[in-house]
Amino acid sequence: MKKGEYTRHTILEKAFEISYKKGYQSTSVDDIIALTSVSKGSFFYHFKNKDEMGLAMINEIMYPGMYKALVIPLNENKPATQSIYDMIKSILIEDPAFDPRYGCPAVNIIEEMAPLNTSFNKALSRLIDEMQNTLEEVLTRGKKAGQICKELNVKESSVFIITSYMGIRNLGKLYGVDCYQVYLKELKRYLSSIE
Amino acid sequence: MKKGEYTRHTILEKAFEISYKKGYQSTSVDDIIALTSVSKGSFFYHFKNKDEMGLAMINEIMYPGMYKALVIPLNENKPATQSIYDMIKSILIEDPAFDPRYGCPAVNIIEEMAPLNTSFNKALSRLIDEMQNTLEEVLTRGKKAGQICKELNVKESSVFIITSYMGIRNLGKLYGVDCYQVYLKELKRYLSSIE
DNA sequence: TCAAAAACTTACCATTTAGTATGTTTTACA
C-alpha cells in the first residue's frame, strides 16, 4: 500500500505538469506514461479511466497547490488591501510554479473543462469557492479594522478581484509579463478605491 | 469562384460553432464536415490543414463578430463609463450569440491556443489590440469631455477592464449568469471610481 | 517466511485522428 500510492502520486504530478502546458484534453495517457515510465496497465490499475485521473489531479494536486499559493498568504497579518495586492503580485511575478506563457493551471482547466464535465465543474467550483470565501473574510476583517470602506459589498468586490486575476492570466498568454505590470498598477488603484 | 467561397464560409461558420462549445483542439475535421455535409476532400481543398482553417476562422468569423459586439457599441455617443458598462452588460446578458456556459469564443481560444501556436497568438493579439485601443480612445475622449478623472492612466484602466471581462467569462462557466450580475455591480462601482 | 493481495508488464484492440490519392462533377466564362 506504500509503493502504489507513490506511483499514483507521480502520475498525478506529471499529468498536472503536462496538462498545464498542453491542456487537459490534449494530454494523452500515452504522454503521461511516457514521462513517468509507468506502464499503461499500471496507469489503468490506479485510475479506471482518464477522467477519474483528471478529477484526482484537481483534488490532490491543484487544490493543495492553490491553497498554498492563494489562501495561506491572504491570512498573513497585514492590512486587507495590502495582503490581497501582495498575494496577487507574488503569484504573478515571483512564484516559479507559474509560467506567464501558460497562465494559471486552475483558470486553464476551468476554461477548458467546466462546460464539458459536471464532476470537473464541481471540483473546480469548490476550489474557487475557497478562494472567494477567503477574500470575503479578508475584506470583512478589513472593514472591522477600519481599513475598508463600510459601504463596500464584500461579495461583489471579491468576485471582481477574482475575475481580474483570471483575466490577467488570460491576457498574459498573449502579451507576457509586461501586461502583468500594467494590470498590477490598476489593481492597486482599484484596491485603494475600496479603502 | 462563387460556390467555393460559400462552402469555405460555411465550413468556417460551423467550425466556429462547434469549437465554441468543445474547444478548438477537440473539434475534429470529421466533426466539422459532419455538420456541414461537406466532404473531407472538399475541406482539404479549401484549407491545406486544420490549423490554416483555424486561423481563417479567427480572422474571418471571430474578428468581425467581436468587432460588431464590442467595438461598434463603444463608439456610440454616450458618456464614457456609461458606454463601457452598457457594452459589457449587453454582451454578458442580452446578446444571444454568447452562452454563459461556454463563455466568450475569443477568450476561449486565447486560453487554449495562444501558448501553443504563434500564428494563432498573432491573430488573437490583433483582435485584443483592437478592443484595447477602442477602450483607450473612449476613455481619452471621456477625459476631454470632463467625464473621466484627469489623472487616470487610460492604458492601465483599459487593461483592467478587459481582464475583468475575460475573467467573468471564465467564472461564468462555473457559476452561470448569477455571477454576471454580481460582477456588473462591482464593475459599475469601479467605473464610477474613475470618473 | 510465505501466501495472498497489490502492483505492475506486455501485447493487444477498436476507434478516431489529420491528411492524401485519384478520380468525377460542376461552374464560370470566352
Added chain:
DNA sequence: TGTAAAACATACTAAATGGTAAGTTTTTGA
C-alpha cells in the same frame, strides 16, 4: 455551348487515442 479550371466525392492510410486481457512480479503483514 464547349472547355478548362474549380469544386467536390470516395476510399484510403498511418499514427494516435483510450482502454482491456491475461499473465507476472513485488510487496506486505501475519
